[in-house]
Amino acid sequence: MPKRVADLIAQYDPSLPLAEASTIPASWYIDEGIAALERKTTFSRTWxxxxxxxxxxxxxxxxxxxxxxxxxxxxxxxxxxxxxxxxxxxxxxxxxxxxxxxxxxxxxxxxxxxxxxxxxxxxxxxxxxxxxxxxxxxxxxxxxxxxxxxxxxxxxxxxxxxGLQEFLGPQLIEEFAALRLQDLHWFERRHYYFDCNWKVFVDNYLDGGYHVPHLHKGLNSVLDFKNYTIENGMHHCLQSSPMVKDGDHADFSSVRGGDRALYYWLHPNFMVNWYEGQMDVNLVLPLGLNRTEVIFDFYFADVSEAAAERNRASIDVGNIIQDEDMAICKSVQRGLNSRAYSTGRLSIRREAGEHLFHRLLHGELSGALEE
CATH class of the missing domain: 2.102.10.10 (Rieske [2Fe-2S] iron-sulphur domain)
Structure with missing residues (x-):
């Protein structure tokens, strides 16, 4: 492995507790050597x-x-x-x-x-x-x-x-079994393209809702942000929030209901966003250092013609969120190339999932050094 890539990996200390931790270095988002190593490790050795x-x-x-x-x-x-x-x-x-x-x-x-x-x-x-x-x-x-x-x-x-079962772990398998996903049916697939490194999208997803009140006003109107929780497993993170009924954004409250929203991330690039009677699944695919495809599969309990209008209204709400995320992720990618930025501190309250992601990624990349 080129010494330069090894030096970049060594710049991150995974042993630091969350209270003292910072993000992975900006260079990890813009260096082709890191991207090549991710393909050989992170994307080849995970499910x-x-x-x-x-x-x-x-x-x-x-x-x-x-x-x-x-x-x-x-x-x-x-x-x-x-x-x-x-x-x-x-x-x-x-x-x-x-x-x-x-x-x-x-x-x-x-x-x-x-x-x-x-x-x-x-x-x-x-x-x-x-x-x-x-x-x-x-x-x-x-x-x-x-x-x-x-x-x-x-x-x-x-x-x-x-094996996949071992990778997921019994806790996650049990939690998903309780959701009865077999009662949800695939409805539609959409592709979204982001002008950022794939890790920027994952970081954004895993910031514990930190950005939601500031960036996603509609989504924030249906989430009880004060009681938003983050739980880490070995290879996954669950972010969860109680739902607010009758929020002040009718387009959101009419299609996002139930008692609680569940947002699962599975290392490295698979997300499941679950609401009562529906979910969308996100698969994050790097297309280059500054380009990422996110494939969304939308599932609903009712996929009959009678429910089609409501289902499409729910997807339209998802489009709003993705448009908002596209803009901020592009801004972040631009900033990662700035001489003014190297790393950023993590929030204890909000960014435990991001901390897990960075430590897992470091383990995979540094493992290649030993090999």
Whole structure:
């Protein structure tokens, strides 16, 4: 590893308690060496959401995505087993499946027609008749670890690592089971693009609602900010707030109800925002040092035509929040490039989740130094 990157990592002290802690250095948000190391560690060794369970319920159903620069394919086999693969043909490396999702009887590369079974085994190789030392059984699609939790499919690029259940931990699994997410149904997906490093978006999410009264007036009108709480687990943070009924922003209060709002972050880039009868799921994907895609999946208890107008009104409220966050995240990214800024102190009351995120990130990056 370049000494410069090692020096940047060494600038952060994860042992400091929250009362004494500051953020990770500004350089971590603007340095390509750090970004490259994140792809090799943070995004390769953690469980990454690859799709929804409802997309791959039946044999032949598949989804594709990109994780840490790697093309990924998840498919339900004829035997009913869900498997993940690198979406890379073993002949000349083209993507085998080119659509975001679909259903297929087999997996056929569009480049030279090499064909794989739904279980990833190579079967068809046009114009390969008498090639020496060619063993089709050794040229199947390369697998990735795959697991299902609640409504989602996850994959892990690295072959070695903790299972998904172990990574999540029993506390989180039990809490989500109590939410009965199986009663919520996917309604719509939207993509948002932020002019900032992916960590800026995560920091903003994890600031314990610190920015909500100042930036999100509508959202603040339905949250009891005084009683906002933050609880950290090993790899997750739960931010929670009692709901205020009949707030002074009718567009928000009409679609954000219930007794309590729950905001879950799972390291490093997966969020679940739960309100009574609805939730949205956020997947944060780095597109570059200064560019981030956030994929939102919206779920509702009622997805009938009769409920469509209200559901879209709820999504419109989400759009307002994202527009507000886009502007502030762009401002933060610009400031991180300033000679006037290096690190910022963290609030004991509000930023415990951010502190956890930074310590986990440091552990992954510094671990690569030891390797």
């Amino acid at each position: 990454q959401m690859a799709g929804r369970v409802d997309q791959v319920r039946n044999p032949g159903n598949y989804v594709t995505c990109e994780i840490a620069g790697e093309p990924i394919l998840v498919v339900r086999g004829e035997d009913g087993v869900l498997r993940g693969f690198f979406n890379v043909c073993r002949h000349h490396a083209a993507a085998v499946m080119t659509e975001a999702s679909g259903c297929a009887k087999n997996l056929r590369c569009p480049y030279h027609g090499w064909t794989y079974t739904l279980e990833g085994a190579l079967k068809g190789t046009p114009s390969f008749n008498s090639e020496c030392h060619f063993d089709r059984s050794a040229h199947g699609l390369a697998p990735v670890a795959t697991a299902v939790w609640e409504n989602w499919v996850f994959v892990r690029l690295d072959a070695e690592g903790p």
